[in-house]
Structure formats: C-alpha cells, structure tokens
Amino acid sequence: MDESEFLAGYDPRDFPPVAVTVDVVALTIRENALRVLLVERGEPPQAGRWALPGGFIRPGEDLPEAAARELAEETGLTPRVHIEQLASYGAPGRDPRMRVVSISYLAFAPDLPDPRPGSDAADAAWHRADRLPALAFDHGRILADGLERARAKLEYTPLATAFVGETFTISELRGVYETVWGVVLHAGNFHRKVLSVPGFVEGTGETTESGGARGGPRAKLYRAGDARLLHPALLRPAREEEIR
C-alpha cells in the first residue's frame, strides 16, 4: 500500500483507539527536601505501584484544565499553583491496555497540605525526589524530565518564588535553590545576585518577627517582582559532565 492509497482510505475512527491522558509532576519543598506527589495505584495494571497523578482527558476539557483537575483531585489545591506543560509520551506499549498518549504537566507550589488519595488510588503522598520508589509505566522517565526542567528553569526564570510563600526572605529563596539543585550556595554572592536582577524580588519594608531559629538577626522580607525572565541568569555551578 503506498502513501496515497493509505491516506485515501484513512479515517481516524477506523484506527485502534488512542487514549489521551494527562499526568502531573507536582513539586513542592517540604521538610527541607524537594518532594513529588505520587499516588499508589489501587487498580490494575500495576496496582500497588506508585505513579504520577493523572487520568484521561474529558470531552470538552482543555489540557491544562485536565491537569489542574487531576492535581486538585489528589491534593484539594488550586490556588497559588504554577502549572505548565512538560512533554508528551506516546511510545507504543507504554500502557499494556491500549495505546495511550500522555501529556505531562509540571506544577510547583509552596508547602501544601497532605494529599488525600483520589477515588482510584490506594494512597497519595509527597515523596522525596532523591529517594524515589520504582514508578509505574514510564513515569520514572517523566518525573526525571520534570525534575530537570525545574532545575533548569530556576536558572533563568523567577520560578523559585513559586516554592515559597507570599513574602519570603533571601535565605528562604536560597534554600529553594539549594534543595532543588542539591548544592550549597555562597550566601553573600547569592544575596548580591538576587538583589541585582531587575524585577526578581521587591522589598516589602518588613522584616521577620524574630531572628532565625538558631540565632541571627531578623531578615528583610521580599515578595516576587514582575520579571518573567532573570537577566542576568542565576547559573548553576558548572556541571562539566552535563556539558558534553
């Protein structure tokens, strides 16, 4: 069959059905660690395994809408969540039931309440990103892509402010970078850098109520500025291995 014959007789409804799902990589910082929302599957296939929250899109529902709904169903959260598309995965056989194409979304939020498992899940919990169980399907890969995206976006966008509260100190912001990147940053240089990037943060005039838990002066409070890109960017310490 050549191309023209193929296309002439082509009607997508004749094809084996393709299902479209959204899966969400939801990230937060809790107890000093970067954490990912995972649900324990209650139904086969892969019942008992941890997976990303997600599910089939509904008729008339846009993709970001579906992602927000799936996330809300597991956490009860909607406000203050930054959500963006990550990538799509559609290898044949990635789901044993049928052809499933998954559009993944990446969500960032400040410390959130404990999740309550949705109706098709046995459990739901925030897992440390550095101590993950084996995940169902190809969710391990999706999650790894999400983490790398988050790490990269900290460099050139004000994304870090999505992980902290309405107002925050420079140290809290540095804590976000340190936990997401898994490195220790020079406090003085970080401070200088953040204040020198136009629109990254703006002072509130307030300070914290008291000093740090283990001492130190009260810190000035800031809120997110209006920049959408950081210029100049806050680059990760050179990663020779990743360059080649």
Add this chain to the structure above:
Amino acid sequence: MDESEFLAGYDPRDFPPVAVTVDVVALTIRENALRVLLVERGEPPQAGRWALPGGFIRPGEDLPEAAARELAEETGLTPRVHIEQLASYGAPGRDPRMRVVSISYLAFAPDLPDPRPGSDAADAAWHRADRLPALAFDHGRILADGLERARAKLEYTPLATAFVGETFTISELRGVYETVWGVVLHAGNFHRKVLSVPGFVEGTGETTESGGARGGPRAKLYRAGDARLLHPALLRPAREEEIR
C-alpha cells in the same frame, strides 16, 4: 455524578474518539532567511490554507517516528535532521471534525531540496519565517512557539551547527545566529566567543577554497564539537520587553 461514580463507570473506549496527530515545525536557512516548511491543504477543512506538515499517528508507531515520517513524506529527507519534541495542543474545537490532540515536533536542517507535496497536499514550500501567511487551525501558534524555542536554544546549545553543513566557517555560523535572531552581531566578539566555548566547534585545519564572494581572505573551516551545552552561553542582546 461524583468522582468515584465517574471513574467506576469509566472506559476510555466509551468516550468520543480522540485523534492524535503529529505536526512538524521544520526550519532551515535558505537564501539568507529563516524558512519554515508549509503545505497547502488539499482537503477540507481549511482546504487551500497553508498548514504545518503532519498527520495521524499510526498504530505501533512511536511519536518521534511519526514526526520523522511526516517530514520525510514532504521533503524526502531523513539524514542530518535534528528533531525534537516541541509541545502539545489539545484545546477542544481546535479541529472542527473531532477532538484532535497534536504533538508538535521541531526539526532543524541545513539547506534542503525543494519539497514535493505529499499525497494529501496541494503544494509544499519553504516560507520565510518573517513573512508568513495565515495558517490553518492553531498552526500559527504552534509555529510561533517553535520559532521562539529555536531562538532560545541557539543561546545555550550548539543547535546552530544543525543549520550548516558538515564543515563551516565562523562567519557562516554567525549568519545562522543573525538570521534566526534577526539581529546583526559584532563579528569580532562573536568570533572570540565561539572559539572560547569549550566543545562548540573544532578546527579542521582546512580553509575555504577561495575568499568570500565580495572579497576577504580564506576562512578557516570548523566542524561541530562534542559539547551538548554552551558554557558560557551566547546570549541574545538584552530584550527588555521580554523580561517583564
């Protein structure tokens, strides 16, 4: 109907069908301009309008595979093409026939032969990216996202080398940046910069056969190096408007 009832009775096959397509934003540089491959639709809907090459995925076919196939059907090209996923678009109503989710891919290649229209297209041609016709469906948006992605990736990856031949001169490389970004760069600084980034290019020891068309000495020839990321990056001249 609450969530559990919904999911209990849920079978994706019961849903109105969702079709999955791939659309390709193929970029090249021709006649000193950044160009995009477009096909003129031969069939309704939107017959006669220009659109991105693309089509339905086939059973058993992976997504990047489908994108490469669609591109090959319009250009006859496979080798030397860098292809990567761009984003997915699935707003209800984006295609009047049925629910269609499109996974878009971005392809880069050096100057390619003229395309021959595939069987479902009336025509196919390389269009200047700065003089585009109105496109079918939401392809204008997809294309705009692809262009921005390409512009951004020139900054921190060796992508520019995908637009030139096996060996190239620093000036040719500068030409890529200038046409994709639509700016004029300082030749001396660009030269210094490219050679200072480890792994971006490596000299071949050869030079061009003759000087430039309008004069000048023979230029040294380079080939792409082994870097996957440019460090430090080659940043676009500051775009104040895009930062806020």
Add this chain to the structure above:
DNA sequence: CAAGTTATTCTCATAATGAGATTCTCTTAG
C-alpha cells in the same frame, strides 16, 4: 593595480562572578 570586503586578532573599559572576610543582630546554653 586600487578600492572595497571580510577573517582574524587586539585593546580597553565595564559588567559579572567566585571566594573570603567583616559587621552587627539575634537566639540559646550555661
């Protein structure tokens, strides 16, 4: 052969970065 072009290399001022140190304000242990 003269004039014009372009590849390549330099110079120099300014900006950004990394490492370390200082100052001063808090908290906590004793």
Add this chain to the structure above:
DNA sequence: CTAAGAGAATCTCATTATGAGAATAACTTG
C-alpha cells in the same frame, strides 16, 4: 545575665566575560 554561635547583609579583590572599536592582512572585483 552573659558568652558563644548563627545568620543577615555588606564589602573587598582577583578573575572572567562582555561590548565597542580598531588594526592587520588576505582576498575579491572593476
């Protein structure tokens, strides 16, 4: 209550990166 330690905010200084302009020399074409 006080001494010790922690942390916020600044500063210094050497190094590296960037932007602008210029110089040199090898080629082209008229």
